[in-house]
Amino acid sequence: MKVEARILVVIGIFFGIIALVYWFTSYEDAGFLMLIGATFLGLFPGAYYLWWSHHMKPRSEDDPTATIEGGSGQIGTFPGSSIWPFIMGMGATATVLTFVFGLWLAPIAGALVLSALIGATVESRRGGTI
Amino acid sequence: MTTTVERPELLTPEPAGGPDAHGPGAHGPGGAAPEHAHHEGPSGIVNWLTSTDHKVIGKSYMITSLVLFFLAGVMALVIRAQLMEPNSSVVSYQTYNELFTMHGSLMLYLFAGPFAFGGLANYIVPLQIGAPDMAFPRLNALSYWLYLGGSITMLSGFLVAGGAASFGWVAYAPLSNATNSPGAGADLWLMALALTGFSAIFTGVNLVATIFYLRAPGMTMFRMPIFTWNMLVTAILILIAFPVLFAAVVMLFCDRHFGTHIFSVQGGGSPILWQQLFWFFGHPEVYILALPYFGMVTEVIPVFSRKPLFGYRGMVFATMSIAALSTGVWAHHMFTTGVVLLPFFSLLSYLIAVPTGIKFFNWIGTMWRGQIAFAVPMLFSIGFLFAFLMGGVTGVLLASPPIDFMTHDTYFVVAHFHQVLVGTAVFAAFAGFYFWYPKMFGRMLRESWGKLHFWSLFVGFWVCYTPQYLLGLHGMPRRIATYAPDTGWTTLNVISTVGAFIMGASFLFFFVNLVVSWARPVPAGSNPWDGHTLEWFTTSPPPHHNYTHLPPIRSERPTWDYNHPEHRTVITHRTPGAPPDQPKELTGAPS
Numbered sequence: 001m002k003v004e005a006r007i008l009v010v011i012g013i014f015f016g017i018i019a020l021v022y023w024f025t026s027y028e029d030a031g032f033l034m035l036i037g038a039t040f041l042g043l044f045p046g047a048y049y050l051w052w053s054h055h056m057k058p059r060s061e062d063d064p065t066a067t068i069e070g071g072s073g074q075i076g077t078f079p080g081s082s083i084w085p086f087i088m089g090m091g092a093t094a095t096v097l098t099f100v101f102g103l104w105l106a107p108i109a110g111a112l113v114l115s116a117l118i119g120a121t122v123e124s125r126r127g128g129t130i
Numbered sequence: 131m132t133t134t135v136e137r138p139e140l141l142t143p144e145p146a147g148g149p150d151a152h153g154p155g156a157h158g159p160g161g162a163a164p165e166h167a168h169h170e171g172p173s174g175i176v177n178w179l180t181s182t183d184h185k186v187i188g189k190s191y192m193i194t195s196l197v198l199f200f201l202a203g204v205m206a207l208v209i210r211a212q213l214m215e216p217n218s219s220v221v222s223y224q225t226y227n228e229l230f231t232m233h234g235s236l237m238l239y240l241f242a243g244p245f246a247f248g249g250l251a252n253y254i255v256p257l258q259i260g261a262p263d264m265a266f267p268r269l270n271a272l273s274y275w276l277y278l279g280g281s282i283t284m285l286s287g288f289l290v291a292g293g294a295a296s297f298g299w300v301a302y303a304p305l306s307n308a309t310n311s312p313g314a315g316a317d318l319w320l321m322a323l324a325l326t327g328f329s330a331i332f333t334g335v336n337l338v339a340t341i342f343y344l345r346a347p348g349m350t351m352f353r354m355p356i357f358t359w360n361m362l363v364t365a366i367l368i369l370i371a372f373p374v375l376f377a378a379v380v381m382l383f384c385d386r387h388f389g390t391h392i393f394s395v396q397g398g399g400s401p402i403l404w405q406q407l408f409w410f411f412g413h414p415e416v417y418i419l420a421l422p423y424f425g426m427v428t429e430v431i432p433v434f435s436r437k438p439l440f441g442y443r444g445m446v447f448a449t450m451s452i453a454a455l456s457t458g459v460w461a462h463h464m465f466t467t468g469v470v471l472l473p474f475f476s477l478l479s480y481l482i483a484v485p486t487g488i489k490f491f492n493w494i495g496t497m498w499r500g501q502i503a504f505a506v507p508m509l510f511s512i513g514f515l516f517a518f519l520m521g522g523v524t525g526v527l528l529a530s531p532p533i534d535f536m537t538h539d540t541y542f543v544v545a546h547f548h549q550v551l552v553g554t555a556v557f558a559a560f561a562g563f564y565f566w567y568p569k570m571f572g573r574m575l576r577e578s579w580g581k582l583h584f585w586s587l588f589v590g591f592w593v594c595y596t597p598q599y600l601l602g603l604h605g606m607p608r609r610i611a612t613y614a615p616d617t618g619w620t621t622l623n624v625i626s627t628v629g630a631f632i633m634g635a636s637f638l639f640f641f642v643n644l645v646v647s648w649a650r651p652v653p654a655g656s657n658p659w660d661g662h663t664l665e666w667f668t669t670s671p672p673p674h675h676n677y678t679h680l681p682p683i684r685s686e687r688p689t690w691d692y693n694h695p696e697h698r699t700v701i702t703h704r705t706p707g708a709p710p711d712q713p714k715e716l717t718g719a720p721s
Binding site for chain 1 (some may be wrong): 271318
């Protein structure tokens with residue numbers, strides 16, 4: 001996890017430097033703010049991963065000498081087929097079309113999004129942790 | 131229904147001296163284990179609607195984006211037909227504006243990006259790192275449905291009164307405001323960007339989480355295939371760039387409908403702000419489109435040169451440098467606005483040439499003294515090298531403000547970015563498609579049709595775009611629907627149009643190839659190219675959750691190591707009979 005953390009932290013530091021250089025050479029606020037945004041996009045998760053990499057159990061995927069048998073066990077639980085992403089996608093499409101074609105679409109969009117939210121949540125609870 | 135996935139078992143390597151050049155599939159281990167072979171799930175259209183399997187979603191992405199690619203290609207042919215002679219009237223001015231807008235939008239937002247990070251990356255990245263699926267399979271499915279919804283939304287602009295969006299794929303303010311671009315087509319365009327933007331963001335999150343958390347034991351970061359590396363960097367770039375696009379789209383929509391004046395001078399806003407926001411997205415977007423394709427080429431060249439990649443770490447760091455620099459160069463699209471800092475953006479733009487040069491050096495270094503096999507994926511990769519080199523060199527020219535002031539908004543720029551994007555998103559995309567098609571569908575494409583496809587595309591490419599450089603230098607502006615006969619641009623335009631139609635015809639060979647491969651399938655086996663990376667270890671197509679067995683991962687090309695014990699990539703001395711996983715066998719960087 002250390003390499004992953006370093007990548008993100010270095011991204012953050014790089015954009016921090018570029019943002020400062022940009023600000024003090026151009027005094028242009030839009031670009032400066034976006035560069036600062038990119039800085040924190042690197043620093044926030046990077047700092048978390050860096051902290052976490054010191055507190056977690058070593059992972060077999062970070063160990064160049066790990067064996068496949070040594071890493072055996074459960075990877076995780078993966079969902080099977082689910083209709084709810086499709087319903088959610090259509091709901092999101094109907095939502096944005098509401099902005100174009102008018103509020104008459106809103107009930108359809110709302111119903112689709114709401115049913116997808118409820119459906120996916122219920123599915124997760126019944127199917128175990130995802 | 132959920133499935134708990136256990137780690138695949140180890141497949142012990144063959145004893146030295148008995149390597150099987152055609153991969154493990156021939157003698158069983160790649161075959162599906164019983165519990166995976168009997169994966170029960172819906173089939174047909176219900177499977178397409180409900181699947182959360184990254185392979186099904188990846189294929190859906192690829193098919194959708196290829197259909198949109200062909201639609202955009204047809205639009206390009208109409209554009210070229212219009213420009214073939216002066217004062218032409220193949221289409222009206224309004225239709226012409228809609229066509230070039232939608233051509234650019236479809237190609238950039240809906241084909242080049244989604245084909246790479248939604249299609250091939252979705253399919254290949256989990257396989258390359260030994261993962262059973264993407265980290266968030268349902269989010270992955272949602273990404274696809276948002277993408278499909280967005281694509282249909284954008285295309286439906288042609289059906290509404292006033293026609294589709296017609297302000298260019300960059301939608302500069304104030305042309306894109308409610309006065310200058312009334313009608314639902316522009317709104318549909320904006321909403322389509324909102325949907326596909328979120329689709330891209332979700333895919334970016336998914337790729338980062340997958341690569342960080344679902345690698346197989348021993349698959350350290352610096353053993354990941356370069357394609358996976360490039361997709362990680364691309365995903366981070368997506369997370370930097372697409373939220374800005376979404377914000378800009380929301381602001382523009384508010385300007386159009388809710389009375390705000392963010393981008394209008396009358397209300398105290400700034401049209402230049404749109405350009406700042408758009409290009410802060412737009413230039414990283416260019417590398418979001420390029421880096422995955424660099425990755426595909428980097429997978430193809432070593433396999434068909436029968437050598438390990440030259441300069442693995444150099445490639446990784448070059449990718450990261452390109453990505454980092456690409457976020458600091460957005461205003462080189464805005465030199466002529468007169469309000470951006472020329473030296474800053476010019477210098478950073480020049481700097482991008484350095485890591486790109488390192489990549490070229492490494493690609494050539496990989497081929498150097500290799501046993502090069504000119505199979506179709508390799509031909510497309512070499513075609514990419516030439517095409518992208520020309521696009522890249524003219525890009526260096528355009529990074530110079532004086533030259534940019536001369537050529538801005540001329541056909542020189544059009545030729546430049548078409549050579550960059552066709553080089554990456556077409557040549558390298560087909561390299562990747564021909565390369566991984568056997569893995570995805572378990573059958574081979576025909577070499578003969580593939581070679582016809584390549585050569586016609588390659589010839590058409592140069593015939594089409596080289597004259598456009600000259601047209602630009604002769605002063606032909608981009609986005610014009612007609613020109614006068616006395617401008618002297620006719621001959622070059624005719625040549626360019628002929629080239630465009632040769633490129634169009636090349637896709638007929640591609641279709642024939644697909645049809646032939648489905649009508650008379652040639653089974654691919656698990657490893658038809660004697661590949662290096664992990665995806666060639668499993669069956670073609672892979673079983674549900676991808677792997678029942680894994681080889682030991684001791685270098686960045688585990689399948690090669692397994693199939694060629696005498697030519698292991700990193701093991702310098704090997705005790706006969708010793709178990710394969712002794713730590714002392716490792717020597718770090720590949721030789």
